Amino acid sequence: MAVRKVPTPNYDYEINRIMKVYQNARQLLLTELLRLVEADLTDNATRIALETSLLRQIDFILQQSNQEIQRTVEELILESFRNGQGGLLYAVGEYSSLSQATQGVAFSMLAKQTVDAMVADTFTDLLTASEHTSKKLKRIVRQTVAEQMRLGIIQQGGRRFMSKTITENLTKQGFTKKIDDEGFVGIIDKAGRKWKLDTYSRMVVRTKLTQAHSEGMKTQGIESNIDLAVISSHGAKDSCKQFEGLVVSMNGLTKGYKTIEELRKSNKIFHPNCEHTFYPIRNLDVLSDKERAIHERKSKNI
Structure with missing residues (x-):
């Protein structure tokens, strides 16, 4: 039987569903x-009431979006x-078809445990970013509130000139920019780069959905006694290209082959946002000479 290559999943629609939740929030x-x-905010009671209300609203809105996500x-x-x-x-x-195969799978205890762990891991990453955003906001x-009070005191004192930064930040345009630049930050990575909440969440969701697809094949491989797979090819320009077409062991059950987990840990392929996947094979006999x-060429260079 000729090799049947599993189509590379496209998760744009699914990711956009989650992005709409973040956009609404x-x-x-x-x-x-x-x-x-x-x-x-010159009145102290008004200031306290508004500040308290807004802090509660931040928690409420983000909590609602987190539940939906x-x-x-x-x-x-x-x-x-x-x-x-x-x-x-x-x-x-x-x-004979991918849709029939998907309908025919059995959801074992191993499959359930794997999915539960992936869901928990994914949501932990997203929740961490959301909590960081909450603190920033x-x-x-x-x-x-402090700047508004300071501005009020300055104006009451008859001062005509004040810091340009203060006045710009307290316009709708300036305040919106401040919120976008400083508030909606999901994480700051080890290199000091700021990741916007939606950008970081998009990367996490895409990576985890791709990984879930891979874990589904690996789990089914254990249950079907299939261990070998071929890494997909799509003309990558980065470090991934050296692995395209390489035969690997999905679960480390076949000696002499790199495992999916080994390659993922190398961060040279299957890294965040990586589009590569793999398609299982029963043995090398189903491969063409090419x-x-x-x-063989790729395995010698790794």
């Missing part, structure tokens, strides 16, 4: 926070995992 938060530049993540990871299971069965000829609220030659 951003708009709700922005609407609430803009009340700061419209309010008269968690439900969506659970659904998408399960779907991607099952597609991976079906992909293996289709690739090795157990079913709350800091902006407190800073802005495909075997590619594997």
Whole structure:
């Protein structure tokens, strides 16, 4: 039987579903926070009430979006995992179509444990970024309240000139920019780079869905006694290119082959945002002479 290559999954639609949740949360938060530049905070009671209200709203809006995202993540990871299971069965000829293979998979205890762990891991990453954003936004609220008070005192004192930075930050345009630049930051990585909440979340979701598909194939491989697979090829320009067409061991059950986990830990392939996947094979006999030659050449250089 000729090799059946499992199509590389495209998760743009699924990722956009989650991004819409973040976009809606951003708009709700922005609407609430803009009340700061419209309010008269010279009255102490008004200032305390508004600040308290906004801090609570930040928590409430982000909590609501987190709950919706968690439900969506659970659904998408399960779907991607099952597609991976079906992909293996289709690739090795157990079913005539990918859709039939996906419908025919059994969801074992091993599969359930793997999916549960992936869902928890994914949501932990997303929640960490959301909590960082919450802290940043709350800091902006407190800073802005202080600036509003300072501005009020200056104006009451008859001062005509004041810091340009203060006045710009307290316009709607300036405040919106401040929130976007400093508030909606998901994480700051080891290199000191700021990742916007939506950019970081997009990367996490894409990476985890791709990984869920791979884990589905690996889990089904254990249950179907299939261990070898070929890394996909799409003309990569980065370090991934040296692995395209390489035959690997999905679960480390075949001596003499690099494992998927080894390669992932090298960070040279299967890294965050990596589009590479793999397609299972029963043995090397199903490969063409050209495909075997590619594997042999690549394996010597790794």
